[in-house]
Amino acid sequence: xxxxxxxxxxxxxxxxxxxxxxxxxxxxxxxxxxxxxxxxxxxxxxxxxxxxxxxxxxxxxxxxxxxxxxxxxxxxxxxxxxxxxxxxxxxxxxxxxxxxxxxxxxxxxxxxxxxxxxxxxxxxxxxxxxxxxxxxxxxxxxxxxxxxxxxxxxxxxxxxxxxxxxxxxxxxxxxxxxxxxxxxxxxxxxxxxxxxxxxxxxxxxxxxxxxxxxxxxxxxxxxxxxxxxxxxxxxxxxxxx
Amino acid sequence: xxxxxxxxxxxxxxxxxxxxxxxxxxxxxxxxxxxxxxxxxxxxxxxxxxxxxxxxxxxxxxxxxxxxxxxxxxxxxxxxxxxxxxxxxxxxxxxxxxxxxxxxxxxxxxxxxxxxxxxxxxxxxxxxxxxxxxxxxxxxxxxxxxxxxxxxxxxxxxxxxxxxxxxxxxxxxxxxxxxxxxxxxxxxxxxxxxxxxxxxxxxxxxxxxxxxxxxxxxxxxxxxxxxxxxxxxxxxxxxxxxxxxxxxxxxxxxxxxxxxxxxxxxxxxxxxxxxxxxxxxxxxxxxxxxxxxxxxxxxxxxxxxxxxxxxxxxxxxxxxxxxxxxxxxxxxxxxxxxxxxxxxxxxxxxxxxxxxxxxxxxxxxxxxxxxxxxxxxxxxxxxxxxxxxxxxxxxxxxxxxxxxxxxxxxxxxxxxxxxx
Ligand SMILES: Nc1ncnc2c1ncn2[C@@H]1O[C@H](COP(=O)(O)OP(=O)(O)OP(=O)(O)O)[C@@H](O)[C@H]1O
Ligand SMILES: [Mg+2]
Numbered sequence: 032x033x034x035x036x037x038x039x040x041x042x043x044x045x046x047x048x049x050x051x052x053x054x055x056x057x058x059x060x061x062x063x064x065x066x067x068x069x070x071x072x073x074x075x076x077x078x079x080x081x082x083x084x085x086x087x088x089x090x091x092x093x094x095x096x097x098x099x100x101x102x103x104x105x106x107x108x109x110x111x112x113x114x115x116x117x118x119x120x121x122x123x124x125x126x127x128x129x130x131x132x133x134x135x136x137x138x139x140x141x142x143x144x145x146x147x148x149x150x151x152x153x154x155x156x157x158x159x160x161x162x163x164x165x166x167x168x169x170x171x172x173x174x175x176x177x178x179x180x181x182x183x184x185x186x187x188x189x190x191x192x193x194x195x196x197x198x199x200x201x202x203x204x205x206x207x208x209x210x211x212x213x214x215x216x217x218x219x220x221x222x223x224x225x226x227x228x229x230x231x232x233x234x235x236x237x238x239x240x241x242x243x244x245x246x247x248x249x250x251x252x253x254x255x256x257x258x259x260x261x262x263x264x265x266x267x268x269x270x271x272x
Numbered sequence: 273x274x275x276x277x278x279x280x281x282x283x284x285x286x287x288x289x290x291x292x293x294x295x296x297x298x299x300x301x302x303x304x305x306x307x308x309x310x311x312x313x314x315x316x317x318x319x320x321x322x323x324x325x326x327x328x329x330x331x332x333x334x335x336x337x338x339x340x341x342x343x344x345x346x347x348x349x350x351x352x353x354x355x356x357x358x359x360x361x362x363x364x365x366x367x368x369x370x371x372x373x374x375x376x377x378x379x380x381x382x383x384x385x386x387x388x389x390x391x392x393x394x395x396x397x398x399x400x401x402x403x404x405x406x407x408x409x410x411x412x413x414x415x416x417x418x419x420x421x422x423x424x425x426x427x428x429x430x431x432x433x434x435x436x437x438x439x440x441x442x443x444x445x446x447x448x449x450x451x452x453x454x455x456x457x458x459x460x461x462x463x464x465x466x467x468x469x470x471x472x473x474x475x476x477x478x479x480x481x482x483x484x485x486x487x488x489x490x491x492x493x494x495x496x497x498x499x500x501x502x503x504x505x506x507x508x509x510x511x512x513x514x515x516x517x518x519x520x521x522x523x524x525x526x527x528x529x530x531x532x533x534x535x536x537x538x539x540x541x542x543x544x545x546x547x548x549x550x551x552x553x554x555x556x557x558x559x560x561x562x563x564x565x566x567x568x569x570x571x572x573x574x575x576x577x578x579x580x581x582x583x584x585x586x587x588x589x590x591x592x593x594x595x596x597x598x599x600x601x602x603x604x605x606x607x608x609x610x611x612x613x614x615x616x617x618x619x620x621x622x623x624x625x626x627x628x629x630x631x632x633x634x635x636x637x638x639x640x641x642x643x644x645x646x647x648x649x650x651x652x653x654x655x656x657x658x659x660x661x662x663x664x665x666x667x668x669x670x671x672x673x674x675x676x677x678x679x680x681x682x683x684x685x686x687x688x689x690x691x692x
Contacts, residue, residue, distance in 0.1 A: 085596060085685040105680065106600045113598025124593045124688065128288045141598040146280075185597065 032224055033059040039090035040077055051077050053247035064219040065226045066235040069244030075228040076197055083116050083195045084108045113141055117186025119196035123178040125170040131181045132166040138189040156184040176207035196227040200234055212237050282611045296579040297619035299572030304620045304660055307565025308627030314557040328470040329408045332506045333517040333542040342531035353528050355500040369511040374404040375503040377490045388454040394440040397477045400490025408504045416449045416464030423486040432464035436480035458493045460485055513544045573667040580612050580675035591679050592687025601680040612672025613665055620664035624657055
């Protein structure tokens with residue numbers, strides 16, 4: 032599904048260069064549930080943006096669904112994003128002057144689906160996420176958890192193969208976070224690859240595979256089976272606060 | 273293809289920013305409004321003036337005499353002189369460029385009440401003319417007829433009179449035709465009531481206060497002898513009236529022993545030159561109108577472009593989200609350009625309608641207020657309105673294009689990061 036080989040990425044800031052990703056090799060298979068961890072500034076978001084074709088990389092190769100992603104026109108990238116990827120952001124990123132249903136329906140607008148049909152589909156997804164009564168509400172009339180569910184519905188509506196979520200629970204309290212993770216798990220159960228970035232170990236421990244970044248490289252990859260071990264190692268941090 | 277969704281998107285975006293949309297639109301509105309009003313006013317002035325001169329022969333020149341200003345062949349300067357019948361004969365026979373030639377005698381209004389009919393008296397402009405005069409300065413007979421060749425040849429004591437003369441000399445329900453007027457002691461029979469076709473007036477006074485009698489009758493009846501006060505000529509097709517004017521001046525100076533370098537003695541005036549000045553003036557007004565109008569419009573459009581830039585900046589994140597979830601650059605550009613065109617055209621349309629409406633009102637007011645104005649029919653032609661609309665659409669597109677380019681140059685990832 033996703034195959035990264037020796038990915039490098041640096042940001043140019045005036046005369047100096049900030050080398051953020053220094054050779055990332057990573058394979059993610061269809062249907063995996065992966066979390067990316069690492070300290071602040073370690074390049075998690077950068078990596079996720081490259082995965083979502085929101086940003087390009089300097090060196091190496093990135094194959095998505097067997098296709099090499101490099102030097103794409105913005106148009107092609109937009110279409111590919113629309114087909115393959117759904118995004119969920121920490122700050123929800125809903126469009127403020129559209130109600131929940133219209134926000135969810137937006138990706139279908141770019142696909143050329145007519146208004147009636149896409150609003151109907153949007154209602155289905157809202158219903159699935161328990162938000163049907165909120166369909167007509169504007170984003171500023173909803174709680175963080177509701178907004179994030181709307182965002183997830185929007186990510187799902189174009190039937191993507193991958194959901195990319197950058198700190199999807201970063202702005203939510205613990206119980207809402209768990210609800211959101213439960214939703215993501217259900218999505219994953221349906222066969223969609225889910226990749227999240229998170230700082231929270233308990234959130235990460237709900238995924239099947241944890242990729243830890245350090246200094247622009249993959250420090251360790253903890254697989255499902257090793258999670259028990261992982262739990263032990265980080266038990267202190269996993270104590271309920 | 274009509275994309276209803278696109279329009280819904282645009283309307284909701286504009287509604288979202290009601291005040292700003294309005295302010296932006298106002299610039300364009302004002303530009304087109306001013307353009308229409310100024311152009312209409314300029315056109316009205318032109319219409320009014322041209323209406324007043326349109327049936328005046330533009331290839332005509334006029335001659336009168338002044339005192340000499342240079343001593344010559346024993347004559348002192350300051351000598352008074354007159355044209356005479358021989359001059360006219362000579363010109364008729366020797367100057368082939370002349371089309372019409374019409375000598376005239378004046379009986380001055382300033383001399384006091386020169387016209388009597390029973391109890392009624394009045395002071396009018398009395399002219400002795402040839403029928404050719406009507407070919408140079410058009411008059412329409414509203415009753416009876418114009419003066420003709422036979423009147424002149426037979427020195428008939430007949431006259432044609434202006435409307436004001438009828439008002440003063442006759443009772444309301446009286447028919448002036450066939451009646452007699454005593455003009456400076458001589459009886460003349462009224463054969464026509466005439467209406468001026470032009471507002472150009474040679475000799476001063478009101479055109480409606482004119483009495484025209486046959487030139488020959490006037491010369492004999494009032495003992496003018498051979499004298500001619502004034503004459504009008506027109507040039508034949510293909511000849512410049514200015515050249516003719518110069519040629520006649522030379523001939524007249526020779527015939528009357530006037531110094532060739534005397535610039536004052538032969539008084540003359542040439543309508544062609546005046547018309548050229550008029551036309552230049554109106555072209556100037558129109559050009560100025562367009563420059564000012566387009567300038568104002570341009571300022572409005574810069575405004576639209578500017579506002580669109582601000583909108584784009586404010587919507588950076590929104591555009592980033594849209595692009596993250598699959599909006600292609602083409603879609604974004606279409607959206608922004610359509611929004612800009614929509615704003616521009618709507619504003620322009622309102623400006624256009626209001627401008628045209630105002631001119632229409634003005635036009636109606638003028639019509640109701642009589643015709644004595646050099647300001648007439650201030651309408652905007654459809655062609656101009658349509659070209660203004662085309663200018664609007666195109667400029668709306670340009671106004672949107674720069675911000676749209678800016679918008680797609682922002683990488684979606686940067687747009688998303690711009691969270692403030
Ligand atoms: N557009 C950019 N231009 C310059 N530097 C950038 C840019 N984006 C990110 N960086 C830098 O790259 C490094 C990695 O950034 P990134 O956002 O990937 O970190 P992160 O792991 O997501 O951190 P956090 O946990 O705080 O979100 C940081 O030092 C950041 O300052
Ligand atoms: Mg980050």
